[in-house]
Amino acid sequence: MASLLSFSLPNLIKASSSTTATTTSTPPTLDQKFGRKGIKFTESGDVPVVELTVRNGSSVRLRIPDGLVTSYKPKVYWKDDGFEEVLCTVPGGTDSIKGGIGLVLNDVSEPGSKGSPLCTSEWVVKDVDSDSIDALQVELGCTCGNLDINYIVSLYPLSMVTAVVVKNNGRKAVNLTSAILSHFKFKSRRGSAIQGLKGCSYRAHPPLSSSFGILSPAEAMKPEPSGWFSFGSESEIKEDSWTVEDELYTILRNKLSRVYTAPPMERLKRIYNTPPTKYETIDQGSGLIFRVIRMGYDDIYLASPGSLSQKYGKDYFICTGPASMLVPVVVNPGEGWRGAQLQKAMTMACTVLFSPSFTPQTSINPIKHLNSIHPSRPSNLCHYGNKKDFTLLALASSSYTPINVDYLEREFSGHGVSFAEIGDSCVVRMGLENGSIASLMLPSGLITSYKAPMWHGGMLEVLHTSVSKGEENIGAIVQGGISVCFKCGNDDGVSWSPSIWALHDENNRTFEMQVELISRDSEDMVEVKYIVTLQSDVLSSELVFSNLKPSTLQLMGSFISHLTVSTPDATYAVGLEGSNYFSRPPFMSDFSIIPPVFGQTNATGSIQSWGQTTLKGLLSNLGVRGQKDATESKQEEEIEGEENDNYAQLTEKMSRIYTSAPRSFTVIDRGRRNSVVVGREGLDEIYMFSPGSNHEWYSKYAYVCVGPSAMLKPIILGPGGTWRGMQYLHNPNL
Secondary structure, three states, X not given: OOOOEOOOOHHHHHHHOOOOOOOOOOOOOHHHHHOEOOEEEEEEOOXXXXXXXXXXXXXXXXXXXXXXXXXXXXXXXXXXXXXXXXXXXXXXXXXXXEEOEEEEEEEOOOOOOOOEEOOOOOOEEEEEEEEOOOEEEEEEEEEEOOEEEEEEEEEOOOEEEEEEEEEEOOOOXXXXXXXXXXXXXXXXXXXXXXXXXXXXXEEEOOOOOOOOOOOOHHHHHOOOOOOOOOOOOHHHOOOOOOEEOOOOEEEOOOOEEEEEOOOOOHHHOXXXXXXXXXXXXXXXXXXXXXXXXXXOOOEEEEEEOHHHHHHHOOOEEEEEEEEEEEEEEEEOOOOEEEEXXXXXXXXXXXXXXXXXOOOOOOOOOOHHHOOOOOOOOOOOOOOOOOOOOOOOOOOEOOOOXXXXXXXXXXXXXXXXXXXXXXXXXXXXXXXXOOOOEEEEEEOOOOEEEEEEEOOOOOEEEOEOEEEEEOOOOOOEEEEEOEEEEEEEEOOOOOEEOOOOOXXXXXXXXXOEEEEEEEEEOOOOOEEEEEEEEEEOOEEEEEEEEEEOOOOOEEEEEEEEEEXXXXXXXXXXXXXXXXXXXXXOOOOOOOOOOOOOOHHHHOOOOOOOOHHHHHHHHHHOOOOOOOHHHHHHHHHHHHOOEEOOOOEEEOOOOEEEEEEOOOOEEEEEEOOOOEEEEEEEEOOOEEEEEEOOOOOOOOOOOOEEEEEEEEEEEEEEEOOOOEEEEEEEEEOOOO
16 A cells, blocks of 8 residues: 655655755655556646546546546547547635535534534545556545545546545444535536436435535525526425435436435435436537446535536536435444446447446445456356366476376366377367367476367367477477466575376366366465366466465466467457557477578577576675666666557567556457457556568467566465466457
C-alpha cells in the first residue's frame, strides 16, 4: 500500500521545481510516486488531478483534493475521435467546479441536527492499482475525527465505479447521510428520460447540500416558472406526499427533485418494496444510455432543472445517483460501511455495443483483489474423483528414474487417458468426447499436440512440433509444442530449473481431464507442480512453485507455445494495442525452434540463452540495495515503443516482450481460417516471437511463438511462499 501523500500543501509541489543547488533531495512528485501506464498525475492551475485512460481510450479525470470527477469520456461509435464527454460541469468560482460526479457525506449523529459535512475536501492519495491498462483504480483517503474514509474511483473499458468505505474507530455509533451524485450532460431537454423506476415510491425532496451541486437544495425545490413546459411540474407535488411511479419512462423535461425509496414507515414492516438496484438514463439526442447500479445505498435521488438549465449553458443535464437520505446509515464502533455506484455506457440500439464478451467488475475492492476470468478458461482446477494420492515414480531431481510405462498403463489408462512408450520417453494422451486431444511427453513435460474441433466439423492441430534426428545414441529430438522454461535462484547465486518431471496424479471427468506432474530440486527444498488440463475448448498449463527454503527465491522464465500457422505473413495478433514492448533476443531452450540465420540478421543482436545470461546477471545482484530502482530505470531506457496497431501483422522477424498487455489476446491465421485466444494468470508479461515470412508455407518455420513470461521483472518468492502462474489456450472456433 502506498504511503499517504498530502495535497493540502501546493507550495510543496512548487518548491520541488525550484530547488537550490544546496538541496540534497526533493520529495517525489505525484507522478513519480504513483504514476504508471494509464494513470497520470498533473495539475490544473494549483489543483492536482489524476487522469485514468484504459486501453480502448475511455478516460476519467479526477480532482484530488475534493474527489470530484470532472470528466468521463467512454468510447462511443458515432464520433470521429470515438469518445463522448457525458458529464456536465460549470465554473463554480476560484479554482472550483460544480457538477461532475461527487461524494456527499454528512454526520447526523446529534439529535435534531441537519448534518455537518465530513472533511471530504481534504483527500490524499492512498493507493493506485491496475490490471494491465484494462482496469485502473485510484484510492483516496482522509481521516475525520474517529472515521477513516476511503474513496475509490475505478475505470473499465465500458464502465466506471465510484465507491466509499467508512470505518468507525471511535467508541460511539455514527449516523451518516450520504449520496454519490452524477451530473449527466444531455443533448436536449426533449428526449431525456429514466427507465426502470416503474412501481417505485417517491416523494419530492431536495438534494443533500454539497459544494459541487449545480442546483442548490433551494433551487432544486423552487417551482418551475410558468410556461409551455411547466404543466405537470414537480411544484404540483407536496414535499410530504408519497406517490408511486406508474410510467415505464420517467420524462425529465420538466423541473423535478425526487427521492425514490421505500417510505420510512414502510420499512418497519416485515416485508416491503425496495427501490430497484439498477435503472437507466436515456438521452435520445445522443443515443447514449447509462445503466446506473447502486450498492450499499437505500435510496435513489433524481433531479432535472427544467427551463433553469438555460442559466448554465446550452446543454441540458440531470442529477442522479444512489443515496441514503431519509434514514441515516448507522456505523457502529469498530465496524464499517461501504456504498458504491456503477455506471455502464450502452446505446439505444444495442445493450453491449463495443465488446460483447466484456463484463465490468462491480466490486469496490481494490483491483489487486479482483479476479478477471476469461469466460472460456477453466474456472476450477481442483482435483476431481478417482484421485490417487501417491507418487508413482521417484520424484525428479538431478538423477532420473526410468519410466515404467506398463505400470502407468495399468494404473491410469482408461477414461480417455492412455500411455505409450517411445524410446526412453512416455507419451501421455488425453482425449474428450467432443474430439479434443492433447499429448505430452515424460519426463520432459513437453506438450507436443493439441487437436481442437473447428467450425467446419473437422479437427485442426493448434501446436507446431518438429521431430529431427539426433546424434548417435541420443535418438529423435522433439522441439516446439508447449514447454515451461523457468529458473529459480537464491542469494548464493545457485540456480535450478525444473526439467525432469514425474507423474504425480491424474483426474478425469467427462468434460475435463487433468494430469499433474511434479519436480523437486536435489535438496527437496523447492517443489514445482505442473498441471495440464484439457477441457472441451481450453488447454491450460499451470505451474505451482513452493519455496521450502528459509531464504528468498527469484523466479524467471516463460511459458513457450509454438502455434502452427500457414505463414506468419497471414497471422495477426489482435488486442495488444497500447502495450509497451521490449526487443529481446529469442528465447533459447531445448525445445525452441529458431531459424539458424535469425541471430545474424535480426537487429536485436545475437541469439543467447536468457536462462543462462539474464537470470545469472540478476541473481548475482540479489540483496544489493537499490537494485529495484536500477532495474526499473534500465527498463525505462530499453522501452522500444508502444504497439499502435490492434490488428498487428506478424510478417517481419520479431522477438519481443510486451508489458501492460491485456490478460488475453487473439492470434488469427487467415490462411488456415482459425484463431486461438492466449490468456494468462499470475504473470505480467507476454513473450512473442515470429521467424518472419521468408520461409515456405506450412514448413518447419510456419509458426509463431507466444507465452506469458517473467523475464523483465523476476517473481519474488519468500520463505514458505507459493506462486501460481498459468497459460491457457482457448479454441473459439466451435
